[in-house]
Amino acid sequence: MRVVLADYGAGNLRSVSSAFARAGAEVEISADPGTVGSAPLAVIAGVGHAGAALAGLETRGLDEALRERAAAGRPLLGICVGMQLLFEESDEGGAGLGLFKGPVKRLQARRVPHMGWNALRLEGEVPLLDGLAGADVYFAHSYSVRPTEDLPRAEVDHDGPVVAAVQRGALAGVQFHPERSAQAGARLLENVMAWSRSA
């Protein structure tokens, strides 16, 4: 199936793009709002600064395209900073797309960034994480989402619970890096594509 990665001018998309290709996707990287808006599955990926990322989306008109596709129930996945962008105000600076309710806060833990492999604990029905309960996936982040609405999710423990994934209908986000999470990451991408086909 066709997967479009939103190119907002920051972050290297090579590894995410290759991981989707390995999972069988036909991947396109695009900064065109029409292409991003109409893709069977759109993905916001990338690392770096949440404020800069949102500015990059806005400059290209991608923020509207993403809001519209979310409103229309077309599948959208945010990865790492891309997940944070689905939420609201970030401690790192700037608002998010506000598709999920809740802020993005700096992690409170003995070691920040939260760096390395951590095991997923499922809270509720998260079809995206089918077969991944207890699986170790790779994290590298200093900020995390704090949902203020009741969302099916997965958490990991890093001196307290950290939200690792959320999903509501066709809208989902993962804080970890599936493209760097070995077999567990590959499984997630396969799940995402299966979920997009059925959404």
Add this chain to the structure above:
Amino acid sequence: MVKKRLIPCLDVTGGRVVKGIRFENLRDMGDPIELATRYSELGADELVFLDITATVFGHDPIVELIERAAEELQIPFTVGGGVSSLEQARTLLRAGADKVAVNRAAVEAPELLSQLAEEFGAQAVVCAIDSKAGEVVTHGGRTPRGIDTVEWAQEAVRRGAGEILLTSIEADGTREGYDLELTRAVSEAVSVPVIASGGAGTVAHLAEAFEAGAEAALVATIVHENPERIPSIKQELKEAGWPIRI
């Protein structure tokens, strides 16, 4: 809880993995991506590519290597070795490296760390510190910098480093264990993860580094001699009670 990491370090030059003693008598060990993939399949948690000749031959082979690694590897990787400027570090990260390790360039221009963190996030910025008798050294240990290692680690983190790769020059190559006193002092002084480096010879040495506060252990010789040991090393650590990804 986050798992303790085992991180093999591959020395590369001219696009090939090499092995030698103190950068001499280098022997060709093969294609970096093939070896890296093998390590990944055997359970390495992360990898470091150290370009041991970057300052001599320029950066083209390493950029090409990073692009291939970004496409083909399914675990994270750090690139370091001779990164001399913001522009070079940026080139490596833009090519697809998950993290870049800066050493001497950061000692000479600490603002480099903040600039990189601002642009790519602290999680992409590793400050590599070589230490000898508690003092920061560069040029493979030959140049003392007159800076206390613990103080420099703290400053590096204040400036934006998201991880410290801490190498004891005295322990490096001895296979007699990590410098635990140094590892403990730096781990207690900073809030970012510390990767212990230099001196690993046995599984017990890795456990000692974790005990001293390291979040990860860099390994070279003990896995290069026999990569098939990776699963048993991790299994032993897990059985000893450490949180390890199997």
